[in-house]
Amino acid sequence: MARVDMRKLGVVFKREYLERVRSRWFLIGTLLGPVFFAMITVVPILISARTKTSADLANIAILDATASGVGERVAGALRQRYPASRPPEVRNLDAASIPREEDRATRDVQDKRIRGYFVIDSSTVAGRSVRYAGRNASSLSDVENLTAVIRQQVLAQRLSAAGIDAERVTQLTGPRLQVSTEKIGDKGREKGSGMGNVIFGYVVALLLYMMIAIYGQAILRGVMEEKTTRVAEVVVSSVSTDTLLAGKIVGVGLVAITQVLAWVALSLSFAVYLLPSLLTRLGTPAAGAGSGVPAGGGAPTATALAAALPSLDLGTGLALLAFFVLGFIFYASLFAAVGAMVNNQEDVQQAQMPVMLLLVSSVIFMTPIMTNPGSGLARTMSLLPFSAPILMPLRMTLVAVPWYELAGSLAGVTLACLAAIWLSARIYRVGLLMYGKRPSLGELARWVRYAG
Amino acid sequence: MSDLAIDIRNVAKRYAEHVAVRDLSLQVPRGAVYGLLGPNGAGKTTTIRMILNIIVPDSGTITLFGQPHRTAGITDRIGYLPEERGLYKKMQVRRVLRFLAELKGVSGPVADRRIEEWMERLQLKTPEKDWGLAKVDELSRGMQQKVQFIGTLLHDPDLVILDEPFSGLDPINAQALKDTIVELKARGKTVIFSTHLMDNAERLCDSVCIIAHGDKVLDGDVGTVKASAGMRNVALSVGGEARSLLGPILADRTLVKRADDQNRFHEIELAAGADPQLLLRRVIETGAPVHRFELMQPSLHQIFLEKVGATGVEEGMSGQG
Numbered sequence: 001m002a003r004v005d006m007r008k009l010g011v012v013f014k015r016e017y018l019e020r021v022r023s024r025w026f027l028i029g030t031l032l033g034p035v036f037f038a039m040i041t042v043v044p045i046l047i048s049a050r051t052k053t054s055a056d057l058a059n060i061a062i063l064d065a066t067a068s069g070v071g072e073r074v075a076g077a078l079r080q081r082y083p084a085s086r087p088p089e090v091r092n093l094d095a096a097s098i099p100r101e102e103d104r105a106t107r108d109v110q111d112k113r114i115r116g117y118f119v120i121d122s123s124t125v126a127g128r129s130v131r132y133a134g135r136n137a138s139s140l141s142d143v144e145n146l147t148a149v150i151r152q153q154v155l156a157q158r159l160s161a162a163g164i165d166a167e168r169v170t171q172l173t174g175p176r177l178q179v180s181t182e183k184i185g186d187k188g189r190e191k192g193s194g195m196g197n198v199i200f201g202y203v204v205a206l207l208l209y210m211m212i213a214i215y216g217q218a219i220l221r222g223v224m225e226e227k228t229t230r231v232a233e234v235v236v237s238s239v240s241t242d243t244l245l246a247g248k249i250v251g252v253g254l255v256a257i258t259q260v261l262a263w264v265a266l267s268l269s270f271a272v273y274l275l276p277s278l279l280t281r282l283g284t285p286a287a288g289a290g291s292g293v294p295a296g297g298g299a300p301t302a303t304a305l306a307a308a309l310p311s312l313d314l315g316t317g318l319a320l321l322a323f324f325v326l327g328f329i330f331y332a333s334l335f336a337a338v339g340a341m342v343n344n345q346e347d348v349q350q351a352q353m354p355v356m357l358l359l360v361s362s363v364i365f366m367t368p369i370m371t372n373p374g375s376g377l378a379r380t381m382s383l384l385p386f387s388a389p390i391l392m393p394l395r396m397t398l399v400a401v402p403w404y405e406l407a408g409s410l411a412g413v414t415l416a417c418l419a420a421i422w423l424s425a426r427i428y429r430v431g432l433l434m435y436g437k438r439p440s441l442g443e444l445a446r447w448v449r450y451a452g
Numbered sequence: 453m454s455d456l457a458i459d460i461r462n463v464a465k466r467y468a469e470h471v472a473v474r475d476l477s478l479q480v481p482r483g484a485v486y487g488l489l490g491p492n493g494a495g496k497t498t499t500i501r502m503i504l505n506i507i508v509p510d511s512g513t514i515t516l517f518g519q520p521h522r523t524a525g526i527t528d529r530i531g532y533l534p535e536e537r538g539l540y541k542k543m544q545v546r547r548v549l550r551f552l553a554e555l556k557g558v559s560g561p562v563a564d565r566r567i568e569e570w571m572e573r574l575q576l577k578t579p580e581k582d583w584g585l586a587k588v589d590e591l592s593r594g595m596q597q598k599v600q601f602i603g604t605l606l607h608d609p610d611l612v613i614l615d616e617p618f619s620g621l622d623p624i625n626a627q628a629l630k631d632t633i634v635e636l637k638a639r640g641k642t643v644i645f646s647t648h649l650m651d652n653a654e655r656l657c658d659s660v661c662i663i664a665h666g667d668k669v670l671d672g673d674v675g676t677v678k679a680s681a682g683m684r685n686v687a688l689s690v691g692g693e694a695r696s697l698l699g700p701i702l703a704d705r706t707l708v709k710r711a712d713d714q715n716r717f718h719e720i721e722l723a724a725g726a727d728p729q730l731l732l733r734r735v736i737e738t739g740a741p742v743h744r745f746e747l748m749q750p751s752l753h754q755i756f757l758e759k760v761g762a763t764g765v766e767e768g769m770s771g772q773g
Contacts, residue, residue: 005524007557008555011551011554011555012555014554015547015551019540019542019543019547023542225540225541226540229538229539229540229541230534230536230537230538231538231539231540232538233506233532233534233536233538234532234533234534234538234539234552234600234603234604235555236506237504237506237527237530237532237534238527238528238532238552238555238556239555433501433506446468
């Protein structure tokens with residue numbers, strides 16, 4: 001088995017690494033990567049910032065069927081809070097005419113005279129429900145802001161109905177509470193916000209998946225190229241297939257790491273030097289970017305941004321690297337085996353399907369695990385060797401994972417890695433010089449057996 | 453130090469569907485040009501791959517320069533040109549060559565110097581154009597073959613194995629290849645090449661081994677092989693219009709065992725006990741103008757046909773030999 005010649009491994013590694021890093025596509029990918037990440041991080045901020053600054057948030061109709069004055073209270077609060085917006089219009093009516101008035105208000109929205117309308121009835125005053133209909137009903141921040149106002153005013157109404165004087169009511173309901181979140185880990189309170197961790201965990205998991213998928217397939221294509229151009233035969237007359245495979249995986253893996261490091265460096269310099277001034281120019285609160293809490297104002301500074309970034313201690317960093325390295329080796333060797341099986345591009349799609357399914361199945365579970373990182377599903381998926389390299393890092397950034405789960409997960413991935421290397425090295429050894437049709441499962445089993 | 457470059461003893465390789473090599477033994481002396489002859493599918497490539505430790509034999513031993521062929525580093529002394537040629541298409545020619553040399557343990561600067569020498573020698577680098585800077589797939593087929601050939605020899609191997617080296621070569625490249633083989637021999641290197649083209653083998657080889665269906669049919673140095681077949685062959689050529697007159701003579705089985713029409717002449721194997729002078733007299737009696745009548749050793753081609761027989765021929769000889 002151990003037929004790895006370190007000097008030759010170095011030669012193979014050097015070729016794989018330099019040829020790929022020198023290629024035009026690597027340069028393009030490295031430069032465009034941060035642009036892509038900026039798009040998926042900054043653009044949503046800009047979009048939500050634009051909806052927040054939409055001057056016309058208060059330009060709505062309030063259909064009040066309660067004759068309690070809640071409608072006027074809400075309108076007053078909205079006027080006060082959004083002075084730049086066109087003021088809301090209160091339509092007092094009786095319960096029986098609600099359907100007719102709703103139709104009229106709907107037409108007003110359609111004709112763009114107003115953005116939407118509230119329907120306030122007896123159940124609203126009772127503190128149960130209120131309805132909003134409007135063009136911006138799907139904008140989370142708009143609805144959140146409107147809801148905050150109406151909750152506060154219904155509460156105020158109920159307090160004064162209970163006999164508390166008006167000034168006291170204003171005093172009591174006045175504060176607009178802002179929630180800032182903080183994560184607690186094994187070492188106690190950590191710097192950085194919970195929301196920042198979610199975004200960070202998501203980006204890390206997505207990055208792990210992308211790098212494994214992109215560079216795993218690069219290995220597949222590389223192996224197939226060596227096979228179809230027949231250069232493989234010259235190469236394996238000089239170097240054992242085990243050495244060749246190892247050099248290839250190490251070389252391509254380091255290309256992936258190089259690219260990620262370049263991305264991080266580029267993105268950080270973008271975030272530190274360009275983003276603050278960009279946000280200032282757009283007049284957007286930078287603090288909202290990382291924390292996800294709609295902040296009223298606040299100076300957009302690099303420090304605020306840095307505070308929004310999650311903390312990453314050395315241990316977590318090393319664990320992330322370990323998961324990337326092991327996950328990459330696991331999938332890369334499987335992709336290499338697929339590359340050694342196929343003879344043309346048409347066969348690739350079908351032959352790589354099982355490997356892709358394993359990889360994609362980890363990504364499918366990203367969202368449920370993000371919403372509930374302590375669930376049984378999350379624990380299971382972060383222990384299974386094929387999904388652990390992507391999902392364990394995700395969980396680690398969200399919650400404090402017990403050390404024994406982490407150790408178990410790493411041990412499992414390591415074992416799976418060894419198995420994948422063993423299997424792939426055998427398929428690779430035979431497949432690389434085997435032309436003709438794609439092998440059946442039975443033939444594959446025979447390859448594995450007689451590759452001594 | 454053994455005086456054998458290669459010593460193969462009782463080597464066999466079986467696959468699920470067929471036997472590729474069955475109990476093969478052969479010895480290649482150092483400094484020889486050795487031909488591995490046989491029809492396609494005879495087991496030549498499998499044998500070569502086993503020598504190079506690409507395939508592991510099921511049984512038997514292979515010794516290279518007196519050492520077991522799995523000794524670490526021993527394949528670095530071999531240069532191999534496979535039958536199916538290919539290079540990394542998107543790589544710069546110089547980088548490919550340097551990669552191949554470094555794989556064989558040649559240091560960078562030494563490799564670079566030899567690459568320049570070879571490229572100038574094979575006209576890949578001229579004052580007008582340096583193809584070393586081009587990518588492999590920008591080169592013509594012939595130039596790619598030159599590059600591959602350089603890659604085989606950059607590490608100055610003691611043993612050069614060429615699998616079907618002449619297939620697909622244009623006459624100029626074929627001549628360059630032949631010259632290089634002769635030069636390698638002059639420098640004391642051992643050259644093995646496989647071919648199913650007997651003419652090439654006959655011109656170049658000191659020794660040959662004919663294999664068919666995974667078995668050795670015969671081996672030895674070419675002179676001995678031909679001498680043992682005896683001076684029983686005649687090359688006969690008559691004036692064009694008189695060819696038809698030869699028919700009855702060639703059909704006479706007391707005189708002619710087998711006649712092979714080579715178009716320009718007939719290669720005739722005499723029947724046992726037949727007198728070549730009698731054959732000549734019979735031809736002159738027909739009145740045909742004799743252009744050529746030559747007693748000669750049988751060609752390797754003839755020996756091959758006789759030893760391997762029609763069954764060995766059907767798989768690949770016809771139309772190509």
